[in-house]
Amino acid sequence: MDRAALFDVDGTLADTNHLHVTAWWEALRQAGHHVPMHAVHRAIGLPGEDLLGHLLGEDRDRSADARISAAHDTLYATYFDRLAAFDSAAELLRTLSRAGWKVLLVTSAKDRELSALRAAVDADDALTATSTSDDVAEGKPAPEPVRHALDLAGVPAGRAVFVGDTVWDMEAAVRAGVTCVGLLCGGIPRADLEGAGAAAVYDDPADLLARLDRSPLATPGPGQPA
Incomplete structure (x- = not known):
């Protein structure tokens, strides 16, 4: 069987986890959110929307979610060849x-x-x-x-x-x-x-x-x- x-x-x-931490931390910073890297690290592994909810709260203004996720994706993509x-x-x-x-x-x-x-x-x-x-x-x-x-x-x-x-x-x-x-x-x-x-x-x-x-x-x- x-x-x-x-x-x-x-x-x-x-x-790759710490590359994701850096990319999410910078994407959040660009959106005006100052989240400690250790907190970002603990959220790695969640899908993007859930990660943002975990870090910023479910009552956040979700209108910026797509922009933050796109910034993360762009930043992380710079590492693809490495x-x-x-x-x-x-x-x-x-x-x-x-x-x-x-x-x-x-x-x-x-x-x-x-x-x-x-x-x-x-x-x-x-x-x-x-x-x-x-x-x-x-x-x-x-x-x-x-x-x-x-x-x-x-x-x-x-x-x-x-x-x-x-x-x-x-x-x-x-x-x-x-x-x-x-x-x-x-x-x-x-x-x-x-x-x-x-x-x-x-x-x-x-x-x-x-x-x-x-x-x-x-x-x-x-x-x-x-």
């Missing part, structure tokens, strides 16, 4: 694919941004499909992006593992009934990831790959159910 390995991208496979994957990110995806896992990306990134991220990770040959926030009515931490990925994979929640770096990733996976694994390379503390439901936490893709046979993504051995 098929299994699905679902991966967030920003901060999980690609070292985006870097974490060490062993591509090897991790290919190792899982060779072991029979369906590998899917579950991301809030928009199409042009996702193309740049996929180029940085450089493991399209290992991917089964990609689920973005554009495919669903609600982004993470709602469970819809994870459920959509499960539908694309044709795999039930109990046969899937989600790997991410934010509390929003963990919450979305838990709400979808999927085992979740946290990575520290996005900058969120271990205690926060575990508190949000992470079944296991690793430093980065290289650490997860090195300990794969003892992780929730372990391949069953002889005589064990696949």
